[in-house]
Amino acid sequence: MIIEVDALAKQFGEIEAVKGVTFGVEPGEIFGFLGPNGAGKTTTINMLCTLLTPTSGSAIVNGFDVRNDRSEVRRSIGLVFQQTTLDEYLSAEQNLRFHAYAYGLSAELRERRMTELLDIVDLADRRKGSVRTYSGGMKRRLEIARGLLHHPKVLFLDEPTLGLDPQTRRLIWDYLLKLRETEGLTIFLTTHYMDEAEHADRIAVIDHGNIVGLDTPIGLKRSVGGDLVTIATGDTAAAAEEIKGRYGAEAAIRDGTVSFNVSHGAEFLPDFVKTFGQPLESVSVRQPTLDDVFLHLTGREIRDEGLDSQQQLVEGMARRFGGRR
């Protein structure tokens, strides 16, 4: 285990942001923390990065305790935060050099590593440019390169593609997957994007400061109870009744459609269509998504973007006025 977390908790005054989470991350793994904003993802990451002291519990990163061996933990990890932490008034090169000085890299190693990483993230031709002139995607790429400059064992990414367009997001992931190959990195990321979580080898679903599910994406989807069949029919109540009677499946009625889970949707469908008692207007079958997993585990959908920005505003204000965090 490269990260071992045991009953880790953090309290801000009255608020329990993280309520004792326990998990482990294997070397070379991409481990995702999936949950809505305010679920405790960033707080957990900040504790693992030594930026916050845990209220209770323990966390070991690369064999070092986040409470007692802060420096060693810091040397073992690279970080990309939600908000940019670049010095926009300096050039890309100057930002990277500063990082190298701060981590005490030798001059020879520094220059070689800078060239290598700027190549990988395709910023070699812009290395002398001021970061102010960079696009959002370029800044994120530069931050990833900077986070890897000192050869960390674990790269922490807090919402790595937040606020980027879909094309740039895909590009960032191409870089990350490439870097995992070449560097043998362990990647720990938080996200509230379902499609982003799909890149992870294992996902911990976190809600209200608790881990409510932890498995591979496939395993999590399987836990929902097979494929999701949705039918449109005139009498939804009668249809739900029949489904429960014949297949023992709990059917949910929503917007004039009835949906239920079966273990093998494709095999189930032909027989179902032939024998179902109610007139069918349409039938669809799909594999469960992580959205369904989240719904299944928490009883609600991952919050929509509108609420997210509201939440962020509240968090931002708490940061500004709360003083000590």
Add this chain to the structure above:
Amino acid sequence: MSEIFRGTWVVSYRELLRFVNERSRLIGSFAQPLIFLVIFGAGFGNLIGSVAPGVDFIQFMYPGIIAMGVLTTALFAGVSVVWDREFGFLRELLVAPLGRTGIVLGKALGACVVALLQVSLMLLITPIVGVKIDVWTVLRLIPVVFILSIALSGLGLVIASFMRSQQGFQLLIQLLIFPLIFLAGVFFPINQAPDWLQVVSKFNPLTYGVDAIRQIFLGSDSGPYLGVTVLDHTMTLPEEVALMSVFAVVLISVAGWAFNRQE
């Protein structure tokens, strides 16, 4: 220990890099004291004539203006902390294996080097002002400016550690900077001011910086008339340096403590 040391040099290095990269700050930090010198010198010069035998107003004011320039530059150490916090760069510093104390010292040292640069440029206009300098003047000036700027940047950093927003910090600095300047004897001799003002001035670290620099330029012969008298004793240059060192150690320690606690 090595982390504090590395923090100090890395952070001060960046402060300098930023200073050189930002032309407006570069020009501003030299222009501001010059403007004061020219306008106040021209405005009051004829009116006041000589402040003491053989010392005209502009010669009297010039050392004070140097100290004032050091003040604005040194307080910038605090500005840059609030700035870094607001723009996120502070997290890059906090998560790096650098001591928190080193970050504070680096900010102070960065401001200090900028202040020394600024003072060197100010020395170029001594012929116009009519002040004579020699190597000995410069040699004594360096440690005084060094200690003064560390003390004042400590003050800026203490304030910065309690401020979350750039606007709040700017407001407080604006509120503070003019009393600090006017109550430091830049424009008039402290010992000739009314009693209440004398009392307040003696708690102002800048007062001793102004007087120390003035003693370097004008010599200490001006004595109790132009100097600063604390508890019936006219401060000598070494005493003022010692007192500023105390200010520096206390303010930097408080800043380091506040920074360690907050971040």
